[in-house]
Amino acid sequence: DIQMTQSPSSLSASVRDRVTITCRASQGINNYLAWYQQKPGQVPKLLIYAASTLQSGVPSRFSGSGSGTDFTLTISSLQPEDVATYYCQKYNSAPFTFGPGTKVDIK
């Protein structure tokens, strides 16, 4: 099965900083990658699918890129409400594995 990794596992950044999270698949998955945000105590929320397509209603400061094995989620200007754990997920074929998550907080 394809394994998903994320780096870093956690990060602390200042408000208005640019934040980048990396997700790597152990084999190529084309662009079949989604990103989710889970705020503390809340349900996961879809941010991006097809590696770079922003889900409706998601702020434009979030963006995704990549294809094949290497993907990034970028927050262009970190806001206090972005404190959350971010997960990538592959969906090219089953199993539809999640990455281990990246916890983002404010410095």
Added chain:
Amino acid sequence: DVQVVESGGDLVQPGGSLKLSCAASGFTFSNYAMTWVRQAPGKGLEWISGISGSGGSTYYADSVKGRFTISRDNSQSTVYLQMNNLRADDTAVYYCAKGGISGYYWFDPWGQGTPVTVSS
């Protein structure tokens, strides 16, 4: 509004069984895959099972294969997860989620989750 609502979580003894339900509304249910994802206390998300819109294709993580069964009733807009031979490491919040367009298995929205505790 598109909505999914889980139910059925409970405290169950090791080796026991439980059946979770997920009622969907606000979309043409039979057109979309559905999935179950769980999250153990303090841990990350673990995808465990998915089912196509017609119910003709089902998928399982290795951790639950042979013990869990996913099914759906399109006339009732409900998806189920039958869990047998439960173990302590099955303790988690179980989320139901709707699949993406064209049968893709990204997930949106998610329900609020239903807690399952496996303990004697």
